[in-house]
Each structure stands twice: as C-alpha cells, then as structure tokens.
Amino acid sequence: MTNTDKARNSAPGIRVPERPALAVPPRPRLHLLGSRFALMPSLWAWPLVLSVLLVAGVMVWLQAKEGADREAQRADMISDALSLEAQITNRLDEETNKLRALADVIQSRPLSQDAFARHALVLDGLRRFWVSVTWLGDDGRIMAHVPDDAMPAHDAARNIGDEVGMAGHLSVSLAGHEEHLGGMLVARYSAGALLRQKVPWWLASKYDIRLVDESDEVIAATVDGPRHPAQAWYRVSMTPSLPNAWLELASRERITPWWRTMPMALMGGFVVLLGIASVMLRKQMHSVSRAEEAWRTEAAWRSAMEDSLAVGIRARDMQGRLVYVNKTMADMVGYQPDELIGLMPPMPYWVPHELEQSMSRHLRNMAGKAPREGYESRWQHRDGTEVDVMVFEAPLVDAKGMQIGWMASVLNITERKHMEERERKQMETMAHNARLTMLGEVASTLAHELNQPLSAIASYNAGLLNALGARDDMDPPIMKALQRMGEQAAHAGRIVKRIREFLTRREPRREPCSIMGVIESGVSLLKRDLSRHDVRVHIQGDAHLPDVVADPVLIEQVVVNLVRNASDALSTQAGERHIHVSAAQAGRFVRVSVADNGPGLQGVRGDRLFAPFYSTKADGMGMGLAICRSIIELHYGVLDAEEAPERGAVFSFSLPIDVADPGADPADPADSTEEDA
Ligand code: ADP
Numbered sequence: 001m002t003n004t005d006k007a008r009n010s011a012p013g014i015r016v017p018e019r020p021a022l023a024v025p026p027r028p029r030l031h032l033l034g035s036r037f038a039l040m041p042s043l044w045a046w047p048l049v050l051s052v053l054l055v056a057g058v059m060v061w062l063q064a065k066e067g068a069d070r071e072a073q074r075a076d077m078i079s080d081a082l083s084l085e086a087q088i089t090n091r092l093d094e095e096t097n098k099l100r101a102l103a104d105v106i107q108s109r110p111l112s113q114d115a116f117a118r119h120a121l122v123l124d125g126l127r128r129f130w131v132s133v134t135w136l137g138d139d140g141r142i143m144a145h146v147p148d149d150a151m152p153a154h155d156a157a158r159n160i161g162d163e164v165g166m167a168g169h170l171s172v173s174l175a176g177h178e179e180h181l182g183g184m185l186v187a188r189y190s191a192g193a194l195l196r197q198k199v200p201w202w203l204a205s206k207y208d209i210r211l212v213d214e215s216d217e218v219i220a221a222t223v224d225g226p227r228h229p230a231q232a233w234y235r236v237s238m239t240p241s242l243p244n245a246w247l248e249l250a251s252r253e254r255i256t257p258w259w260r261t262m263p264m265a266l267m268g269g270f271v272v273l274l275g276i277a278s279v280m281l282r283k284q285m286h287s288v289s290r291a292e293e294a295w296r297t298e299a300a301w302r303s304a305m306e307d308s309l310a311v312g313i314r315a316r317d318m319q320g321r322l323v324y325v326n327k328t329m330a331d332m333v334g335y336q337p338d339e340l341i342g343l344m345p346p347m348p349y350w351v352p353h354e355l356e357q358s359m360s361r362h363l364r365n366m367a368g369k370a371p372r373e374g375y376e377s378r379w380q381h382r383d384g385t386e387v388d389v390m391v392f393e394a395p396l397v398d399a400k401g402m403q404i405g406w407m408a409s410v411l412n413i414t415e416r417k418h419m420e421e422r423e424r425k426q427m428e429t430m431a432h433n434a435r436l437t438m439l440g441e442v443a444s445t446l447a448h449e450l451n452q453p454l455s456a457i458a459s460y461n462a463g464l465l466n467a468l469g470a471r472d473d474m475d476p477p478i479m480k481a482l483q484r485m486g487e488q489a490a491h492a493g494r495i496v497k498r499i500r501e502f503l504t505r506r507e508p509r510r511e512p513c514s515i516m517g518v519i520e521s522g523v524s525l526l527k528r529d530l531s532r533h534d535v536r537v538h539i540q541g542d543a544h545l546p547d548v549v550a551d552p553v554l555i556e557q558v559v560v561n562l563v564r565n566a567s568d569a570l571s572t573q574a575g576e577r578h579i580h581v582s583a584a585q586a587g588r589f590v591r592v593s594v595a596d597n598g599p600g601l602q603g604v605r606g607d608r609l610f611a612p613f614y615s616t617k618a619d620g621m622g623m624g625l626a627i628c629r630s631i632i633e634l635h636y637g638v639l640d641a642e643e644a645p646e647r648g649a650v651f652s653f654s655l656p657i658d659v660a661d662p663g664a665d666p667a668d669p670a671d672s673t674e675e676d677a
Contacts, residue, residue, distance in 0.1 A: 062258035191220035312410035334382030461486035508551035522559030569598035
C-alpha cells in the first residue's frame with residue numbers, strides 16, 4: 001500500500017459518497033425519468049381525467065339523491081294530503097251534524113222565521129263557519145234565510161266568499177209529518193274559510209293548498225295564482241263530503257334538478273379551471289421535456305467534448321476535495337474518474353518523494369496564490385512513470401457568483417519536456433562541435449600563418465650556419481646554439497605541419513541526404529532564437545529535389561550559421577523580419593540560398609566577410625563564415641555572399657547532387673565544381 005493509499009484510508013470521511021453540485025448529474029435516473037415520460041406522454045391529462053370521473057360520480061350521486069328526494073317528498077305529500085282531506089271531511093261531517101241538529105229542532109217544533117234567525121244553533125253556525133242558512137220548504141219556497149241581505153253577517157260572508165273563492169253547501173233534508181211539511185236546510189259556507197281554519201300553519205308553509213273542481217277551477221286556495229309547473233303536486237278526491245272537488249297539495253319546497261345544484265356549479269367551475277390548468281400543464285410539460293431533451297443533448301455534448309479534450313480538467317471544492325475530473329485528466333494519471341472524485345490531498349498521483357512540496361503547492365493554490373500564468377508540476381502515473389504537467393488554476397464560481405472551489409486545466413507537457421531536453425542536448429553537441437571546428441580552423445589558420453615564418457627562420461638559420469661554418473674563428477658554443485635553434489625551428493615546423501596534416505586530413509562523411517531535411521532540422525534548432533527575435537522563416541524547395549552528397553551534420557552547421565547570422569542582422573532593425581531559405585537544382589548542384597530583409601552587407605566584399613576573425617558584432621569571433629566556406633569547399637561547392645535585390649543579404653552555397661539518385665544527372669560530382677556545371 002502506498003503512502004497516499006494509507007493516508008486516504010486512514011483519513012476519516014475522505015471517500016465522500018455524496019456527489020457535489022458540480023459532479024455530472026446522475027444520468028441513469030434521468031434516463032429512467034425520460035422513459036417514464038415517454039411511456040406516459042399524457043401524464044398532464046391525468047388530473048383532468050380523474051376530476052372528470054369524480055364529477056361524473058358526483059353527478060350520478062346527485063341524480064340518485066334527487067330521485068330519492070322526490071320520492072320522499074311525494075310520500076310526505078300523499079300522507080299530508082290524505083290527513084288534510086280527513087280533517088276537512090271530519091269538519092264538514094261535524095257541520096252537517098250541527099245542521100242536522102238544527103233540522104231536528106225545526107222538526108220537533110215549528111219555528112217562526114224570526115225564531116229561526118235567532119236560534120242559538122243558527123247564530124253559532126253563522127259565527128263559526130256558515131255564511132248563510134236557508135230553510136227551504138218542501139215546495140222549494142224559502143221559509144227563512146239567515147242572514148238576510150240587510151244583515152252585516154251577510155256582507156262579511158260575501159266578502160269571505162269573494163276573497164277566497166266559491167262557496168260550498170251543506171244540506172240536510174227535513175222529514176215531513178202531519179204538522180210540518182218536509183223541506184231542507186241548506187248552509188252555505190266559505191270554502192276559503194274552511195281551508196284557512198283546517199290547514200295548520202306548518203302545512204300551509206309547506207304546500208300551496210287548493211280545492212279544485214273537475215274542470216280545474218279553483219274553489220279555494222291558500223295562495224293566489226296558478227300552480228307553478230315545476231311544483232310537485234298531489235290531488236285527493238273530496239267526494240263524497242265535497243262532491244266533484246279535489247284537494248290539491250303543491251309542494252312549495254322545490255327540489256332543484258341535480259344539474260342546477262351548487263355542488264354541480266362548483267364542480268363545473270372546478271372542471272373548467274382544471275381544464276385550463278391541464279392545458280397550461282401540458283404546455284409546461286412540453287417545454288420541460290423539451291428543456292430536458294436539450295439539457296440531455298447538451299450534457300452528452302459536454303461530456304463528449306470534455307472526454308475528447310486534450311486538456312485535463314479538474315475541479316476542487318474550497319477544502320481541496322476533488323469534485324470533478326474529466327477523462328483526459330484521469331487518463332493522465334492512470335485512474336478512473338470515479339476513483340479520483342471525492343479524494344482529498346495527498347492525492348494518489350503525487351510523486352511520493354515530493355509529497356511535502358506538493359502539499360505546500362496545494363496549500364498555496366487553495367489560498368488563491370497560484371500563478372496566473374500557470375505553473376509546472378510533476379505527477380506520478382499509476383504505473384509509476386512520471387508525468388510533467390502545466391496547471392492553470394482559476395476560481396470556480398456558482399450561478400450566484402459565489403466562489404465554490406477551484407477549476408484547473410492541466411496540460412500534459414511530458415513529451416514537450418522530453419523534446420526540449422533532446423533539443424538542448426543537440427544544441428549542446430552542436431555548440432561543442434562548432435567550438436571544435438572553430439578550434440580546428442583557428443589552429444589550421446595559425447599553422448598556416450606560422451609555417452611561413454618558421455620556414456624562414458629555418459632557412460635563415462641554415463644560411464647563417466653555412467656562412468659561419470666556413471670561418472675558423474667561430475666559437476663552437478655559438479655554432480652549437482645556432483644549430484639547436486635550427487633544430488628547434490625545424491621541430492616547430494614539423495609540429496605545425498603535423499597539425500595542419502591532422503586538421504586537413506579529416507574528410508567529411510559524405511553520404512546521400514535530403515537537403516530539405518537538413519535545412520528543416522537546422523532551422524528547427526534555432527526555433528527559440530528566431531521566435532525571440534520575432535523573425536519569420538520561410539522554407540521553400542523544389543518538389544523533386546535530388547539528394548545531395550554531403551555530411552548532413554556539417555551542412556546543418558552551415559545552415560545554422562547562415563540563418564543565425566541573418567537573424568542577428570535582422571535583430572538590429574525594426575519592422576517585419578523575414579528569412580527565406582530556398583533550395584533549387586542548378587545543373588549538377590543544388591543551390592541553397594539564405595536571404596534576409598536586414599541591413600545587407602553594406603559594401604563589404606565576400607573575401608573580407610569570409611576571412612577568419614572578421615566580425616562586426618561586439619561578441620563575434622568572426623570565424624563562422626570562414627568555417628562555412630571551408631565546409632562547403634570540402635564538399636566541392638562554393639559559398640557566396642551578395643546584396644539582396646531589394647534589401648538585405650543573400651548567402652548561398654552549392655552542393656553536388658547524388659548521381660545514384662534516379663532523378664539526378666549521372667555526372668561525377670567529385671570531378672566538377674559548381675563553376676563547371
Ligand atoms: P560572427 O558571426 O562571429 O561575427 P561570421 O563569420 O559568422 O562571424 O560573420 C562575419 C560578419 O559577416 C558578421 O560580423 C557580419 O558583420 C557579417 N554578416 C554575416 N551575415 C550577415 C548578414 N546576413 N547580413 C549582414 N551582415 C552579415
């Protein structure tokens with residue numbers, strides 16, 4: 001178990017199950033939700049359907065209730081009508097009995113008209129109920145009529161009759177005997193008064209009560225006006241107590257049709273509102289599902305983009321816990337994103353022997369002091385290899401603008417680092433080679449320059465020895481010294497000769513090579529210098545350029561030297577800085593030109609430029625062009641310098657082409673120089 005593993009396992013609560021707000025949303029659940037939506041596309045209609053069912057249920061219930069109410073009302077009405085009919089019949093029977101008692105009186109002793117009018121039974125009847133009493137003789141003559149028209153009771157009775165409708169009659173036959181003839185007693189009574197007296201208040205408040213005849217004419221009624229068509233009613237025949245009359249009860253209590261009840265109105269309104277709400281819900285659900293669809297597409301895009309990014313992305317909360325890593329970041333360190341999310345420092349990808357450094361860097365970053373331009377770091381892949389990374393930290397803010405952590409983009413610069421290292425080593429080797437070449441050239445030049453004076457010394461010394469050797473007075477030690485001097489000069493000459501031989505003996509390792517490849521590799525070595533001086537290099541070559549026979553290392557050195565000289569010349573001037581390196585076939589040679597738009601040669605001739613130790617630079621050695629010329633001449637080519645047609649300088653050299661190359665001219669390059677071509 002590694003230190004980091006141990007630390008992770010021992011630290012309580014490091015594995016945080018809860019996914020922070022930043023983590024990718026739980027897709028499976030959403031898919032489930034999505035499929036549920038797909039299965040029930042009309043989910044929005046469910047409340048409406050259920051409500052309609054409820055309303056239908058309530059309607060059925062109300063209808064049934066209305067039916068039951070009507071039944072109950074009818075039963076009540078029938079029983080009330082029968083009981084009222086019985087009461088009225090009783091009353092009429094009572095009155096008939098009283099009239100019969102009066103008849104008995106008349107039958108028992110004959111009564112004068114006056115006595116009849118004052119008889120207690122007559123007065124009592126009139127006061128109580130009767131409108132008038134008429135005593136008819138058996139021949140139909142009116143024996144007595146009470147009250148007569150002059151009596152106030154008559155007016156009262158007529159008023160009652162007018163007010164409440166038609167009058168009814170009670171009649172009792174008088175049995176005839178010897179003293180008295182037969183006849184009959186007729187008592188007129190007010191049907192309205194009968195109703196008023198016999199109908200209790202509670203019944204009158206419940207029903208409109210009428211007495212009607214066969215042709216529906218109202219005889220008497222507790223209310224004015226005809227029956228309302230909506231009223232429930234019941235009739236019971238009053239025959240025989242009131243022949244051809246009907247007692248009608250019409251319920252005042254109207255049973256409202258079920259569809260006009262308050263619950264129905266409320267339900268109707270409720271369904272309408274629910275309908276509107278459902279339409280709105282449907283719209284809302286559509287827009288939600290469209291938004292969800294868009295969100296899912298966007299999330300898929302985002303995750304695809306994040307996963308395909310070459311840049312690693314890492315988000316941490318304010319405590320430094322990893323809340324998100326993309327696939328690139330996870331791959332960079334050899335873990336799965338799920339294995340990293342939720343971890344707190346020390347991270348498993350920190351280099352074990354650099355834990356302290358990593359922790360202090362982490363604390364610096366958490367304090368918001370990470371360099372804005374990014375910082376380099378080294379991590380360890382799960383397989384143990386080290387990964388160089390460039391990290392750019394930035395604050396992570398939520399929708400409300402609150403900082404909730406740190407977001408970092410991570411670049412894997414391992415390869416770049418390796419390349420830089422390789423480049424550095426190559427430059428070092430080249431610089432070393434250049435130094436050696438320069439040393440060789442210096443030594444060669446010195447040897448060349450010293451050879452002459454040394455030869456002269458040796459000649460003078462030999463001449464002197466010869467001249468002095470002919471004289472006898474010569475001191476032998478002087479002769480000896482002169483001889484030694486000659487020997488030393490000859491020795492020095494031999495050394496110089498040997499050095500020259502050694503330096504000139506080295507033959508370049510000529511081989512067929514692509515001049516374009518050599519140019520590109522030489523220019524790439526100067527990439528940094530060129531970009532530092534803001535110089536743009538354009539390389540141009542014929543498509544089917546034949547290979548040249550050359551030592552690529554030496555020719556690369558020439559290219560580097562010429563391009564660097566051009567870049568140095570350009571660095572002194574403002575404005576655009578261009579170098580054009582081009583290669584083209586010229587007979588049996590390939591001619592390479594390095595042209596710049598710098599200050600140019602300013603009249604200095606080629607011989608002077610190529611001479612050793614000529615330099616116009618403060619720190620220049622003046623050996624570069626001399627070496628270049630030596631190298632080119634070693635390859636049987638020519639190095640030239642001239643002013644560019646517009647401005648700047650053009651340095652060009654030629655190299656023989658490879659005769660074995662199928663595209664090349666088969667002439668032997670060793671036998672000719674460019675001038676021959
Ligand atoms: P060094 O680079 O050490 O000066 P070189 O032999 O390479 O030695 O160059 C000799 C001189 O030639 C330079 O100092 C410079 O004055 C001149 N020179 C070389 N290349 C160019 C160029 N492209 N434009 C103008 N002058 C140049």
